[in-house]
Amino acid sequence: MSLLQQLMGGEGGSIWAIILQVAFLAFIIAYFFYGQRIQVAIWNRDIERSLRRLKLLRDRAREKAIKTVKELGKPEEDPTPRIDQFLETFLIEPVNMDPAGIVWKLDHLLDVRDLSMKDTVRRIAPKADETNLNNLENLLEAALDLNQIYRIVRHYYLMGKRTNAYIITAQLHMILPLIMEIAYAYDGAVEAFAEGQPIGDGAGPLLACRLLSGREVKKIEKDMVYGEAELEGRRILVLKAEGPGGNVGKPGEALEKLIDTYGYRPSIIVMVDAAQKFEGEETGEVSDGVGAAIGGIGTERFRIEEVAHKHKIPLYAVVIKESLKEAIAPMKKEIYEGVNKAVERVKRIIREKTKEGDLVIIAGIGNTIGIAQ
Amino acid sequence: MAKPRSNNLILIILLALLLIVAFGSLLGGGGAAERSTSTLLGFLGLIILLFLFLRLMAQPPSLPKTRIITVLRCEKCNVKNIREFRQGDYIPKREGKCPGCEGPMYIEAIYPEEPPKKKPKFKF
Ligand SMILES: [Zn+2]
Numbered sequence: 447m448s449l450l451q452q453l454m455g456g457e458g459g460s461i462w463a464i465i466l467q468v469a470f471l472a473f474i475i476a477y478f479f480y481g482q483r484i485q486v487a488i489w490n491r492d493i494e495r496s497l498r499r500l501k502l503l504r505d506r507a508r509e510k511a512i513k514t515v516k517e518l519g520k521p522e523e524d525p526t527p528r529i530d531q532f533l534e535t536f537l538i539e540p541v542n543m544d545p546a547g548i549v550w551k552l553d554h555l556l557d558v559r560d561l562s563m564k565d566t567v568r569r570i571a572p573k574a575d576e577t578n579l580n581n582l583e584n585l586l587e588a589a590l591d592l593n594q595i596y597r598i599v600r601h602y603y604l605m606g607k608r609t610n611a612y613i614i615t616a617q618l619h620m621i622l623p624l625i626m627e628i629a630y631a632y633d634g635a636v637e638a639f640a641e642g643q644p645i646g647d648g649a650g651p652l653l654a655c656r657l658l659s660g661r662e663v664k665k666i667e668k669d670m671v672y673g674e675a676e677l678e679g680r681r682i683l684v685l686k687a688e689g690p691g692g693n694v695g696k697p698g699e700a701l702e703k704l705i706d707t708y709g710y711r712p713s714i715i716v717m718v719d720a721a722q723k724f725e726g727e728e729t730g731e732v733s734d735g736v737g738a739a740i741g742g743i744g745t746e747r748f749r750i751e752e753v754a755h756k757h758k759i760p761l762y763a764v765v766i767k768e769s770l771k772e773a774i775a776p777m778k779k780e781i782y783e784g785v786n787k788a789v790e791r792v793k794r795i796i797r798e799k800t801k802e803g804d805l806v807i808i809a810g811i812g813n814t815i816g817i818a819q
Numbered sequence: 820m821a822k823p824r825s826n827n828l829i830l831i832i833l834l835a836l837l838l839i840v841a842f843g844s845l846l847g848g849g850g851a852a853e854r855s856t857s858t859l860l861g862f863l864g865l866i867i868l869l870f871l872f873l874r875l876m877a878q879p880p881s882l883p884k885t886r887i888i889t890v891l892r893c894e895k896c897n898v899k900n901i902r903e904f905r906q907g908d909y910i911p912k913r914e915g916k917c918p919g920c921e922g923p924m925y926i927e928a929i930y931p932e933e934p935p936k937k938k939p940k941f942k943f
Contacts (some may be wrong), residue, residue, distance in 0.1 A: 462839070462842075465839075466839055466840070488828075556906075577909075641905075642906060642909065643887055643904065643906075643929055644929050644930075646912060652910065654909060659911075660911070665875055689909065690912075742941070770880030775931075776885075776887055776931045777928075777929070777930055778930055778931065778933070779930045779933060780929075781930075782928050816908070816929060817909060817910045818907045818909050818910065818911065818912065
């Protein structure tokens, strides 16, 4: 009671009670007029904190890249300036006002980018072997992505602050948790790429490796290999990117070549890939469906759909579920178990959809780092 | 990560108010009941202060460095062997001889050693 009286400036009213009252009123009035600004200031502070974290992740990835390049590539001169230039490289996507034929243009640009990246890595790490070269390229790409995230977030943060465009600050603040999750995922990937450990995305190539189990493989197309084996009494052609360096290869082009150039006529194509699970689903769960199971920018999927459509070959997909973070972190035990389940699923599909003696193409899609054939 | 910070802000404001009230009644005099009220409030303020300080001092829990292990398996008798991952390991690299039957061994899996998993509380 006495406290309340004091606050109200009642009987026991003193100079302090008046000060308190005035401060309280001032606070309410200030909040009334400047509430939004206070809110934006709080958002900006949150963004700043995340931005510092992003810078830390970016710098760490850069340091790791420089260290690994020096270790594996043994360059004669300091690779740092060249790596810094690499971290700023970009790709300008083809114009899409007239989208006919855009896939081939994009595909061409991606090829050019890939070649030029490989060339750069070869220059800065002249002593690295093919496997390490691919791993270094993956590592540098992860550092490039982290750098890109950092620069974009910083851009919108500074722009929102400078122009007082609250909407930009608000939007940035709202999607920041998702951006940070992606950044942390890349941070986890850096270590795996530097060491050459298999990552979650390697589930498809791992399945291909299991099916091939030491059989002879032939090189086909850029960075792709295929081998022949037998499964459930059917002849199978197993396709994967060439390991154990970090590679995704071009499965679309390889399939085209197998079917169009080499003249193989499979009864079905089964594609196996890691797929992003929904929140709440278990890692390593397996499900199957119809279509081309392959991620990326879409050019490879386009090719596969084209060739399957041209020859009327049914396309089946088996996916092993994992989160984005798990896809680029070292492969978890659950995913190995998922691959075993996926082998059983592929066998079931083959038994149900083909006859004995048929030819089946099985493509293991994904980054084959740490997984040979 | 942003949530505890905004809580901190609320706590700081609360703390300031409490201190003002406590000091105010100490300086402004008043009855014994009022004094004990303000002492209580002052203590509450001190506790909050301590709490805030501890929270500021607490380092964010660093992630435990997971060990990456390599699983080797014998081609003949299926014996399993586990060791630490070394750079240059890949699946299915052939390496070494089986301690049991002298058969060739290959790397079957490479994965991070998992800490024992906690079951989620609610199952949807
Ligand atoms: Zn043995």
